Amino acid sequence: MNTVDITAEVLEAIWTFEEVGSCTVDNLKRRLNPEYVLDDALLSELERSGYVTIHNQQIGLTEKGIDNARPIIRRHRLAERLLTDILGMTPEETEESACEYEHVLAPGLTEAICTLLGHPRECPHGSAIPEGECCKRADVSIQSAVKTLSGMEVGDTVRISYIRSDDHVIINKLFSLGISSGKTIKLRQKFPTYVLQIDNSQVALEKNVAGCICGLKI
Amino acid sequence: MRKILIAGMPGVGKSTLFRAFVEKDISCVNYAGTSVPVSRGKVKIDGVETELIDIPGTYGLTHHYENELVARRILVEEKPDVILQVADTKNLKRMLAFTGQLAEFDIPLVLVLNMVDEADQKGLKVKRHILEEKLATRVVETIATDGVGISALHDAVAKARVPQFPVRFPPALAEAIKVLSELIPAEIPAKNALAALCLSDEESTSEQAMETCRFTGDSFVEAQQKKTRLSFHKPIDRVLSTAREACADRLFADSTYQIPVRTTALIEKIGDLAREPFTGMLILFALLTALYYIVGQFAAGVIVDFMVKDFFGTILGPHVDSVVALIPYAFIREMITGKYGLYPLGLVPSFGLVLPIIVAFYLTFGFIEDSGYFSRLSILLDRLFNKIGLNGKAMLPIILGFSCVSMATIATRVLETKKERFIAIFLLSLGVPCSAKLSVILVVLAHVSIGAFMTVCLTIFSIMIMAGVILSRIMPSETSQFIMEVPPIRIPSIRNVLKQTYRRSMHFVKEATPLFFVGAISLFTLDKVGFLLFLEHAMSPLIKGFLGLPEQFAEALIMGFLRGEAGIAILKQLVDSGAMNTPQLVVALLVTLMSIPCVTNFMLILKDLGAKSAIAIIVTVSTCAILTGGAMNHTLKFFNIVF
Structure with a gap:
């Protein structure tokens, strides 16, 4: 494993620690050893290069560190989505392959995958996927495989990939009716209101809500 | 306490x-x-x-x-x-x-x-x-x-006890909860719950729990917390809830069973068609027509005629008269069978007129309700409801209003935002006639032309739409999303329908009929002390001048405030005695229907929305009623429409 890869792993690990709190040198070492050799020499090397700052065992990303970590995190989490949504793996199974993908995806390919998946905002584990240029442009140039229900036809059977909404009331309500990622539904009606069949029950929802449900036609 | x-x-x-x-x-x-x-x-x-x-x-x-x-x-x-x-x-x-x-x-x-x-x-x-x-x-x-x-x-x-809930947490987690709960000072209750909350991944939640348990700054507890969190790959809250869900699943499986829904392929097909735009409208129209014939023609015509004319008139009437004749005091005799007596104003309208019709209505309504049709109607009309600031969810309370407006006012609690509730309650008070009111209207209108009937219906309907559109524009927008589970369509269960009809009819007998008698007594008293005449004169400019109605209409308003249908029953007397012609009846119906909600409903609105909103609703609705009535009066006169 060369230095560049270790750097990437370290930055990625710090990013994930910082998402849920802060990162200490101990935590970081525990996470990466023994797979990678993380010694103090490497850490001070990273600090010298301006990727991280270290104070009292607390280690944090600098601007430069964040800029370098963002695309890695993005590639990793998009890969997880690709593996679960399109290839049907469980989130647990994706980990190893996703780690490989994060090093090999070219920028153009990353955007293509992101568009194919309908610009998801969260990975299957619920962590945020950093936004890319394609998300800001909301590209639809490639036919997205994962679409919202508004893009589906009556009679389509859809496996839900994720619910795209910041409103926890909507997410909770849908969840309570059995509509969550991984479930399979059938679209029964689109006008005047959407009607979905899930298992034995039917759920009616308005267009805005149907627009939050993203899935893959199967 | x-x-x-x-x-x-x-x-x-x-x-x-x-x-x-x-x-x-x-x-x-x-x-x-x-x-x-x-x-x-x-x-x-x-x-x-x-x-x-x-x-x-x-x-x-x-x-x-x-x-x-x-x-x-x-x-x-x-x-x-x-x-x-x-x-x-x-x-x-x-x-x-x-x-x-x-x-x-x-x-x-x-x-x-x-x-x-x-x-x-x-x-x-x-x-x-x-x-x-x-x-x-x-x-x-x-x-x-x-x-x-x-x-x-x-x-x-x-007889409530602390529930047994045999949840099995993973050993490491159960141990951590036990260790922490034993450290909580004795006087603090709910130790297990607090210990679990201390381990929560939501920082603010665990901090609050730590503080309650006086753990803040305790390095041993913090180490426990950290150790436990690190030993699970998933968030602790998720681990806890997964274990509780597993236990709930077992309980659920042991204590419930599923019976197949009584349905047939044909009925399911009709259920599907009922929520499609075109076929849905046809089905709605067919149901309304059926409802009209069963309730409006059969119950309001045949049965009510029998009850009022034959049963209370020629069969029971003479007996009542002969019994009353035995009473030596003229005052009491008049109180029972006089013009404002308990018999003609209390007993006959409530039991002879309203009860038969609402029983017929509750039966028909119950059948449709039990079939699961109304949810399909919500889907069908969701978009239309959006125009008046509501969504398909408001369908049920509004529909229920045709059964009993007070019940419907309670049912508006399913609506999620204050704006939606306000609009729904306003519309319910403004124009939705409850089955009791509806029943008397049907009886009154049974004797007039279809044109008059349509005029009343369409006027009220358009005013409700207008009010909804205006309210939804002027009220600050709080949107709630329409997400609703659709129950399966099924063959209605006769038992359920009968039970429901019985319950609703008894509710009417208990709640409403006493008010008929209270109304009769009030009118009788007001008449005796001469206040009724005074009131009629005082309101004359409004009633006679603006609305073009006979002065006795004030009596309908007084009764109407106690129970809407009791007020309309007075209109029927006015029509029968020839004091009112058809155009006047149309105006009078509009005003009574739209004006005051009955006492029960007013109390509910007061309780639910507070005095300010309640008074705002009453004042607006009454003003609206008088203005509409006046406008109708002048329009009919201007075009010389007599129906």
Whole structure:
């Protein structure tokens, strides 16, 4: 494993620690050893290069560190989505392959995958996927495989990939009716209101809500 | 004083239950330092003064949302004696997982299986005794909107126990909870619950729990917390809830069974067609026509004619007269059979006129309701409702308004935003005639032309639409999303329909008929002291001048305030005696229908929306009624329309 890869792993690990709190040198070492050799020499090397700052065992990303970590995190989490949504793996199974993908995806390919998946905002584990240029442009140039229900036809059977909404009331309500990622539904009606069949029950929802449900036609 | 906390997830009917339960002293203030409204009320249960506390629904107790924070604080700080966990029976499995979480607080709990009727519609049956046995506490079935099961709930409160919930947490987690709970000072209750909360991944939640347990800064506890969190790959809250869900699943499987919904392929097909735009409208039209013939023609024509003319007139009438003739006091004789007597104004209109029609209406309505049709109608009309600031969810309360406006006002509690509730209640008071009012209208209009009937209907309908559109524009927009489970369509159960009809009809007999008698007595008294004449003269410019109606219309208004249909029954007398012609009847109907809601409904609005909104509604609605009536009067005169 060369230095560049270790750097990437370290930055990625710090990013994930910082998402849920802060990162200490101990935590970081525990996470990466023994797979990678993380010694103090490497850490001070990273600090010298301006990727991280270290104070009292607390280690944090600098601007430069964040800029370098963002695309890695993005590639990793998009890969997880690709593996679960399109290839049907469980989130647990994706980990190893996703780690490989994060090093090999070219920028153009990353955007293509992101568009194919309908610009998801969260990975299957619920962590945020950093936004890319394609998300800001909301590209639809490639036919997205994962679409919202508004893009589906009556009679389509859809496996839900994720619910795209910041409103926890909507997410909770849908969840309570059995509509969550991984479930399979059938679209029964689109006008005047959407009607979905899930298992034995039917759920009616308005267009805005149907627009939050993203899935893959199967 | 005993304290009862009403807890549960959003939309399970907690507040409806609270209002059905509570007797007096309702206060609703935000919990200190938050924007979470907490309602408190008092009720005597088994002679014990009890305070009921109602909090907004929560999906759990571990999140940082204010609702859940308040729920946690009330559970720990106010130490309620009993928790009433209100559950939506048709989603019992999820509700039981919440029971598991509440059980950790070591407080006696009664599980309230609300909306059993809806679960029944889905074919889900609960073996209540088994569930009681497993949980080792009381389980009560209710339909809070109809007040069913409230008395059973009274009995259950005293017998509530801390529920048994044999959840199996992973050993490392169970151990951590045990260690922490043993460290909590003795005087602090709910140790297991607090220990679990200390381990929560939501920083604010665990910090608050740590503070309650006086753990803040305790390095041993912090080390335990850290160790436990690191030993699981998933968030601790997720691990806890997965274990509770597993236990809930077992309980659910043991205590429920599914019976197939009674349906056929044809009925299912009709159910599907009922929510498609074109066929849906046809089906709606067909149902309305059927309703009109059954209620408007058969019940309002044939049966009412028999009851009023034959039964109360030629059969019972002479006997009453001969019995009354035995009374030596003319005053009392007049009070019973005179012009404003109890017999012609109280007994005959309530039992002869209104009761037969509403029974017919409740029966027909019950059949449609029990089939699951109304949810399809919600889907069909959702978009139209959007135009008046509501969504398909408001369909049910509005439809229910045709059964009883007061019941419908209670049912608006299913609406999520204040704006939607205000609009729905306003429209209900403005123009939706309850079955009792509807029944008298049908009788009155049975003798006039279809043109007059359509004029009344269309005017009221367009005014309601206009009011809805205006209100939805001027009120600050709070949107709620239309997400609704659609119950399966099925063959209505005759038993359910009969039960429901009986309950509703008895409700009318108990609540409404006394008011007919009160109204008769009031008019009789007002007449005797001469005030009635004075009132009629005083209101003459408005009634005679502006509305072009005979002065006796004031009597209809007085009766109408007690019960709308009693007021309209007076109109019938006016028409029958030739004091009013058809155009006048149209104007009079518009005013009585739209003006004042009956006393019961007014009290409900007052309770629900507060004095300011209630008065605003009444004033606006009454003004609207008078103006519409006046405008109709002048229009009809101007074009010389006599129908």
